Amino acid sequence: MHSDYTMLMSVALDDEATLDELQRLREHVRTCAACAGIWERWQVVDRRFDAAPLMTPAHNFADAVMTRIEARSIQRRQTRRYATGLVALSLAVSLLGLAALGGLLYWGAQNPAQVSSVFFAALRGVGTVTWIFLGFLRLMGGVGAPTLAAWVGLLATLTCLLSMLWLWVVGRGQAGMADPAAAT
Secondary structure (H helix, E strand, O other): OHHHHHHHHHHHHOOOOOHHHHHHHHHHHHHOHHHHHHHHHHHHHHHHHHHOOOOOOOOOHHHHHHHHHHHHHHHHHHHHHHHHHHHHHHHHHHHHHHHHHHHHHHHHHHOHHHHHHHHHHHHHHHHHHHHHHHHHHHHHHHHOHHHHHHHHHHHHHHHHHHHHHHHHHHHHHHHHHHOHHHHO
């Protein structure tokens, strides 16, 4: 039942209530404390909205909004283009890897006698890399964890700085391409 009166309050504040509806609302508000509190708060809010000055947008508001929409559209197209390029590059690398693997398998089928010597040479190469990696780990173990952590932190910081510099340079280049006047 109170929802009927809250709807009536809304209609009354919009100046769309009939005299009978206004009378019914006044009588109910006199007898119902909950609705009287709501009616009072709603009237205060309505008066504040009425008292607020009308804001007019700046003279170039529509142009600024359209410029931002166009810039977003260009940015989305560039992002889509980069993503498409990345997918194409990944696909090309995958196909190249499969072609290399196919060529290696074909070569192995044509030269079975040489496969074992090439395989063992590759294993020796892996062994050498493993030996170097283990030597590096032993060296780092002798240095100590705090020193190692400091070096890792320094390398991470330098990587972040170089990445930010690269993004700044790329962003400046894109800004120059988007707005020729900005490049001068």
